[in-house]
Each structure stands twice: as structure tokens, then as C-alpha cells.
Amino acid sequence: MLIVGTDHAAVETDLLGGLLACPDCDGVLRPWSHARVRVIRRRDGEEDRLRPRRGRCRGCARTHVLLPDEGFLRRRDEAAVIGEAIEAKAAGAGHRSIAVRLGVPAWRVRRWLRRFSERASAIREHFWRWAFALDVSLAPAGPGQGAFVDAVEAIGVAARAAVLAHGPRPAWCWASFASGGVLLANTRCPLPALR
Numbered sequence: 001m002l003i004v005g006t007d008h009a010a011v012e013t014d015l016l017g018g019l020l021a022c023p024d025c026d027g028v029l030r031p032w033s034h035a036r037v038r039v040i041r042r043r044d045g046e047e048d049r050l051r052p053r054r055g056r057c058r059g060c061a062r063t064h065v066l067l068p069d070e071g072f073l074r075r076r077d078e079a080a081v082i083g084e085a086i087e088a089k090a091a092g093a094g095h096r097s098i099a100v101r102l103g104v105p106a107w108r109v110r111r112w113l114r115r116f117s118e119r120a121s122a123i124r125e126h127f128w129r130w131a132f133a134l135d136v137s138l139a140p141a142g143p144g145q146g147a148f149v150d151a152v153e154a155i156g157v158a159a160r161a162a163v164l165a166h167g168p169r170p171a172w173c174w175a176s177f178a179s180g181g182v183l184l185a186n187t188r189c190p191l192p193a194l195r
Helices: 007-015 079-090 095-102 105-119 121-133 147-166 171-178
Strands: 002-004 031-036 038-041 047-050 053-058 063-068
Touching: 007 031, 007 053, 007 063, 031 063, 079 095, 079 105, 079 147, 079 171, 095 105, 105 121, 105 147, 121 147, 121 171, 147 171
Parallel strands: 002 063
Antiparallel strands: 031 053, 038 047, 053 063
16 A cells, blocks of 8 residues: 555556555556545545555565545545544543534544554654654654653644645645554554655
8 A cells, every 4th residue: 555645647647657666665656457446534524435546566566555645544534534533632622522523423533542542652753753854953852741642743743844845735644644544553553664
């Protein structure tokens, strides 16, 4: 799997032009059919169906689904909605009030928050590495307010550094890209190395 942008025409152009690298061996990806249909639940409750492109590496011959950065691996809700829930929790809100505000079931919000909380230390470290790689002038992080809040802060600092270095991109779409889509994945799924 490779996280790409949401502009399907641009992704197709990059794939045909050999501009997408294999996440396993850095070989060149070439077009290789499509993946199964995916559904992304939007903030307004609408669902978009998309059929992501698949690429095959010329070097290692592995195939990869090219998922747009508007979501996370194995999550149907868009990254912005999940990110809003995570930010609200960091600000002190409970999962039930967050669920009501977002219009999603409380059990779903609780799962997002639990998974983020379980991985908070690794997420914090991962995104601080990104932040320092993107902006070498950053000062070291100050005393923490807890792993969860510190992880959210690290994502924000890294997203800001990415915007300054590469131009506008929604923070949680950038978090999906920088985490390889696995921000809320199973805890055995490691966050990718910086590229």
C-alpha cells in the first residue's frame, strides 16, 4: 500500500510517468489494474465510493494499492473526521460528546481514541522526527502534557513544517501520508521510516 494524493488524475499521471516509488524497495511502480471498491464516510455523513489504482513494482514485482491520503488504513471515515475526534479528546472532551458532535456512533469514536492512545508514544516520536526533518530550526519539544496530547501536538508541528516546506495540505491528510496510512492500524504495524 502507498498513500498518495486525492487528485486521481495527478496520481494516474505520476504512475504512468514512473514517478511513484515502491515503498518496499524504491523501485518504479507501473500501472497494474485497480483494487477493490472502498467507501469513505464524509463529515456530512455522505459516502463516496472509490476504486483505487494499483501499481506493480518493476524491481521486486510486488503490487501496492494507491490509497488517497484522505483516509487511514482500515478506517472508513475520512481522516479529517477522525482527526477532529482526536483533537477534541486532546482538548479534554469525552468520547460520547465527541460522537454526538461528529454524528458517529460512540463505539467508533472510542475505538479511534483507544488505538491512538495505545500508539501515542510511537506517534509522538514519529512526527517529531518528521518535524525536525522538515524544519531543522525547530526547538526541542518542551515538557509534555501526557502522551496523547504530546502526540497530537507533534502531528500539528510536523504538519505546519510540511505546509511551510511543501505548500498547503490538510493536517490530517498529511498525517495519513506521513504515517503511511497506519496511524490507527494494528499496533504490530510499524510506522514507516522517513522518506
